[in-house]
Amino acid sequence: MENAISANGISKHFGQLKAVDNVSFNVHEGEIFGLLGPNGAGKTTTIKMLTTLIPMTSGSAVVAGYGVKKSQNDVRKRIGIIFQDPSLDDELTGWENLEFHAILYKIGKQKRTDKINEVLKLVELEDKKDILIKDYSGGMKRRLEIARGLIHEPKVLFLDEPTVGLDPQTRRKIWDYIKKLNETHGTTVILTTHYIEEADYLCNRVAFVDHGKLVALDTPENLKDKLGGDVVSVQVNGKTEDFKKLFKKHAWVKTISGHDGSVDLTVKEGEKKIPEIVDIARKAGIGIGGISLHKPSLEDVFIYYTGKAIREEEAQGWRGIIRAARAKHR
Amino acid sequence: MDTNAIYVLWLRDMKRFLRAKSRIIGMIMMPMFFLLGLGLGFNGLIHLSTGGSYLEFLVPGIIGMSLLFTSITSGTAVLFDRQFGFLKEILVTPNSRASIVIGRVAGGATTAVLQSILIVIVSLFIGFQPVISSVTFTAIIFMLLIAATFISLGLIFGSIINDFQGFQLVTNFVTLPLFFLSNAIFPLSSLPSFVQYISYANPLTYGIDGIRGALTGTSTYPLILDFTVMVAFFIIMVIIAAYAFSKTDVD
Ligand SMILES: Nc1ncnc2c1ncn2[C@@H]1O[C@H](COP(=O)(O)OP(=O)(O)OP(=O)(O)O)[C@@H](O)[C@H]1O
Numbered sequence: 001m002e003n004a005i006s007a008n009g010i011s012k013h014f015g016q017l018k019a020v021d022n023v024s025f026n027v028h029e030g031e032i033f034g035l036l037g038p039n040g041a042g043k044t045t046t047i048k049m050l051t052t053l054i055p056m057t058s059g060s061a062v063v064a065g066y067g068v069k070k071s072q073n074d075v076r077k078r079i080g081i082i083f084q085d086p087s088l089d090d091e092l093t094g095w096e097n098l099e100f101h102a103i104l105y106k107i108g109k110q111k112r113t114d115k116i117n118e119v120l121k122l123v124e125l126e127d128k129k130d131i132l133i134k135d136y137s138g139g140m141k142r143r144l145e146i147a148r149g150l151i152h153e154p155k156v157l158f159l160d161e162p163t164v165g166l167d168p169q170t171r172r173k174i175w176d177y178i179k180k181l182n183e184t185h186g187t188t189v190i191l192t193t194h195y196i197e198e199a200d201y202l203c204n205r206v207a208f209v210d211h212g213k214l215v216a217l218d219t220p221e222n223l224k225d226k227l228g229g230d231v232v233s234v235q236v237n238g239k240t241e242d243f244k245k246l247f248k249k250h251a252w253v254k255t256i257s258g259h260d261g262s263v264d265l266t267v268k269e270g271e272k273k274i275p276e277i278v279d280i281a282r283k284a285g286i287g288i289g290g291i292s293l294h295k296p297s298l299e300d301v302f303i304y305y306t307g308k309a310i311r312e313e314e315a316q317g318w319r320g321i322i323r324a325a326r327a328k329h330r
Numbered sequence: 331m332d333t334n335a336i337y338v339l340w341l342r343d344m345k346r347f348l349r350a351k352s353r354i355i356g357m358i359m360m361p362m363f364f365l366l367g368l369g370l371g372f373n374g375l376i377h378l379s380t381g382g383s384y385l386e387f388l389v390p391g392i393i394g395m396s397l398l399f400t401s402i403t404s405g406t407a408v409l410f411d412r413q414f415g416f417l418k419e420i421l422v423t424p425n426s427r428a429s430i431v432i433g434r435v436a437g438g439a440t441t442a443v444l445q446s447i448l449i450v451i452v453s454l455f456i457g458f459q460p461v462i463s464s465v466t467f468t469a470i471i472f473m474l475l476i477a478a479t480f481i482s483l484g485l486i487f488g489s490i491i492n493d494f495q496g497f498q499l500v501t502n503f504v505t506l507p508l509f510f511l512s513n514a515i516f517p518l519s520s521l522p523s524f525v526q527y528i529s530y531a532n533p534l535t536y537g538i539d540g541i542r543g544a545l546t547g548t549s550t551y552p553l554i555l556d557f558t559v560m561v562a563f564f565i566i567m568v569i570i571a572a573y574a575f576s577k578t579d580v581d
């Protein structure tokens with residue numbers, strides 16, 4: 001398989017800070033590839049290097065068949081990018097922003113008009129096309145930027161947090177469009193995201209980055225498998241230790257942990273194992289108060305690799321809420 | 331050259347210019363105040379050795395001033411494009427940096443010259459009487475050259491400077507000296523000799539002299555000399571601008 005992107009030991013240093021530190025990966029042609037990592041991990045910096053916007057400190061990269069350093073213009077012709085930060089001209093209308101983009105990519109008048117109408121329809125901004133960007137809402141601006149990145153039908157599409165600030169329905173629509181674009185046009189897509197579901201839903205393969213380093217790279221399934229399977233949490237009435245001992249004998253239970261009457265078992269295909277777990281416990285005379293199944297998410301995998309959540313602030317937010325709720329009950 | 335990029339950037343400036351009516355008025359107000367204040371105040375006091383009225387002398391100078399200020403601002407507007415993120419959208423497209431520079435120069439120069447023509451028209455109402463001759467309309471060429479030269483200079487600053495403090499510094503320590511150390515409001519011969527020498531190195535001097543020659547029939551140097559010097563300044567500036575812009579950061 002051909003590579004749409006191949007990054008070989010690319011680094012970017014800002015003074016002392018190694019924003020991107022010797023990162024290598026390949027993105028296959030026709031793939032949807034995800035870069036996941038917490039704030040400041042170096043995702044945007046990586047994308048800026050690959051899209052010729054900033055020079056790399058060291059390393060080399062080939063994008064769409066051309067060297068990023070030597071053949072900037074050939075790379076630029078074949079890529080599209082949706083930036084994380086705003087990039088529209090506020091004093092132009094939506095239509096003008098799109099049209100200027102199309103002209104900058106040398107698209108002829110007729111094709112230009114057709115294509116702009118098509119992408120406007122996709123992001124449902126047809127009725128707003130003639131108003132100035134400064135009168136758009138945040139979500140509308142984002143949608144217009146997405147539309148703009150698609151006009152010139154790039155071979156390799158870079159999406160830096162494409163759906164930030166969009167409502168769930170629009171986000172879903174954009175996902176489906178990206179998928180369709182990928183399937184029908186064979187567009188290679190590389191995206192960064194904070195939304196685990198986004199990566200899970202879209203990406204064929206995912207790379208985790210943290211502190212400028214690539215810490216893991218695989219398909220979402222394989223990454224989750226690294227955790228050994230699903231977590232089945234069992235509420236045991238009383239005999240917790242007996243319960244644990246009981247399951248140590250079974251090879252299909254990968255790990256056992258737990259306290260205070262709750263035991264976590266890591267098993268493959270947890271939903272199928274639940275009846276068996278219940279059965280074994282009943283035969284041993286141990287009562288079960290309840291069972292819950294937790295399928296590992298990419299978030300869990302990320303925590304496994306780095307010891308922290310991708311969206312730390314959000315995780316803390318949840319903890320905060322739980323803490324507050326507990327305090328109230330007391 | 332990527333003519334499409336030149337066209338887009340020119341068109342963008344035109345649209346923004348025509349849309350910002352209040353900005354146009356604002357940009358014409360200052361030259362008009364200068365014209366009224368200096369022109370009417372000094373008209374009876376200053377007598378030029380060449381014989382013409384001071385107002386006749388001043389109008390081309392004020393046009394030069396307006397061109398200088400608008401052009402440097404228009405060049406440094408790269409700063410705003412960087413701030414608002416539009417710069418990266420332009421820089422990631424497959425167009426040479428030189429075309430982008432030329433597009434900006436073309437757009438900025440067109441709007442600056444349109445403003446100058448407005449100033450000429452308004453000054454007709456306060457008594458300015460241009461001498462109509464075969465070279466009158468070459469004034470527009472000199473206006474374009476002044477604009478293009480200083481937009482390029484603005485682009486150089488805009489490419490190097492990353493913050494708005496820097497922008498203020500440029501306005502105070504580049505634009506104002508360029509204005510005062512020129513023949514804009516006083517004939518060079520009436521200035522101290524060290525100011526005269528500095529003024530010889532100032533492109534604005536030759537641009538304004540050219541406009542003066544074209545509109546009033548009286549100039550210090552032959553028009554062809556003014557023209558040649560301005561073209562030389564422009565070429566040097568635009569080359570440096572293209573180089574500086576090719577090295578600029580996206581954010
Ligand atoms: N121009 C710059 N100058 C100095 N430091 C920079 C610059 N650009 C980025 N950085 C630093 O590099 C690191 C990586 O930034 P980057 O924007 O690539 O992170 P990211 O993974 O995209 O984060 P986020 O999820 O918040 O978008 C950060 O610590 C950031 O402060």
Ligand SMILES: [Mg+2]
Pocket residue numbers: 043044045084160
């Ligand atoms: Mg980022």
